[in-house]
Amino acid sequence: MHIMEGFLPSPWWELWTIVMIPVVIYGIYRISLVTKNNPKTKPLLALVGAFIFVLSALKLPSVTGSCSHPTGSGLAAVIFGPAIAAVLSMLVLVFQALLLAHGGLTTLGANVVSMGIVGPVVAYGTWVICKKAKVPSSFGVFLAVALGNLLTYVATSVQLALAFPTAAGFLDAFAKFGTVFAVTQIPLAIAEGILAVFLFDFLVKYKGKLLNTIGAVNLPSALTRGN
Amino acid sequence: METKHIIMLAAVVALVLVPLILVPNAEYGGADGAAEDLILETGYEPWFESIWEPPSGEIESLLFVIQAAIGAIIIGYFIGYEKGKRAPREDTD
Numbered sequence: 001m002h003i004m005e006g007f008l009p010s011p012w013w014e015l016w017t018i019v020m021i022p023v024v025i026y027g028i029y030r031i032s033l034v035t036k037n038n039p040k041t042k043p044l045l046a047l048v049g050a051f052i053f054v055l056s057a058l059k060l061p062s063v064t065g066s067c068s069h070p071t072g073s074g075l076a077a078v079i080f081g082p083a084i085a086a087v088l089s090m091l092v093l094v095f096q097a098l099l100l101a102h103g104g105l106t107t108l109g110a111n112v113v114s115m116g117i118v119g120p121v122v123a124y125g126t127w128v129i130c131k132k133a134k135v136p137s138s139f140g141v142f143l144a145v146a147l148g149n150l151l152t153y154v155a156t157s158v159q160l161a162l163a164f165p166t167a168a169g170f171l172d173a174f175a176k177f178g179t180v181f182a183v184t185q186i187p188l189a190i191a192e193g194i195l196a197v198f199l200f201d202f203l204v205k206y207k208g209k210l211l212n213t214i215g216a217v218n219l220p221s222a223l224t225r226g227n
Numbered sequence: 228m229e230t231k232h233i234i235m236l237a238a239v240v241a242l243v244l245v246p247l248i249l250v251p252n253a254e255y256g257g258a259d260g261a262a263e264d265l266i267l268e269t270g271y272e273p274w275f276e277s278i279w280e281p282p283s284g285e286i287e288s289l290l291f292v293i294q295a296a297i298g299a300i301i302i303g304y305f306i307g308y309e310k311g312k313r314a315p316r317e318d319t320d
Contacts, residue, residue: 001258047305050297057292065253180261190242
């Protein structure tokens with residue numbers, strides 16, 4: 001989903017950078033708030049950040065015959081909310097832009113918006129709805145993370161279609177980029193959803209009380225377990 | 228690890244292997260690269276280049292591996308630490 005360095009013309013790269021900045025600033029504020037109120041969340045922050053690091057480095061084959069990678073930011077959004085997921089995603093994207101020539105500094109805004117904002121907002125929203133509807137948490141996390149992953153790639157397709165509409169217009173371009181990105185992503189979204197549930201189940205078992213305290217889960221049983 | 232989790236991990240492995248079996252002759256290039264080609268077809272020229280690029284594919288994969296390893300060490304440390312904290316003490320050894 002990385003838009004390559006220099007591949008977004010003006011005014012689009014400026015626009016996405018402007019969208020990114022307030023969200024990242026708010027996310028940094030949220031991180032300082034949550035770690036001040038609950039210092040025990042620091043290892044948890046490192047964990048969800050590490051999940052983004054691992055998953056976004058895995059280039060996996062897909063049924064379309066091309067490779068793409070999961071994002072990992074959905075789990076961070078489920079546990080800490082989308083703004084914090086945006087900060088963690090930005091760290092990974094900066095690492096990749098500077099050391100791997102993957103993505104770029106001029107396209108950082110667009111890439112943070114898709115992977116760090118749109119995906120996490122979708123994941124977080126889905127998770128909140130699933131919690132309210134009392135959907136079993138494993139399935140809720142799966143759905144939230146898988147949809148967050150998929151919508152990240154839909155967002156990238158929209159960004160590219162806006163910048164590069166074909167003669168037939170935006171929708172035609174969106175269909176083209178969507179075929180490249182979103183379709184490839186479907187099995188990978190499922191895989192990321194499963195991996196997130198794997199880690200989430202562990203967290204509920206060992207860190208249930210902490211997850212309850214920060215409002216990530218709403219499990220009465222978690223109050224008696226873990227710290 | 229419960230049975231459920233073993234099945235889940237097997238499903239992830241299957242999701243990765245199935246494409247290789249179903250579409251054995253595909254190129255498996257990056258989707259990012261495919262999008263890049265679509266853009267270049269329109270005659271667009273990128274206006275900015277990466278400040279630094281890995282000198283070869285080998286170095287690039289080295290850096291990707293380091294990225295994954297850093298994350299995996301943190302996840303493994305966290306899981307081991309929490310499990311160890313909860314495990315019953317065995318002082319006889």
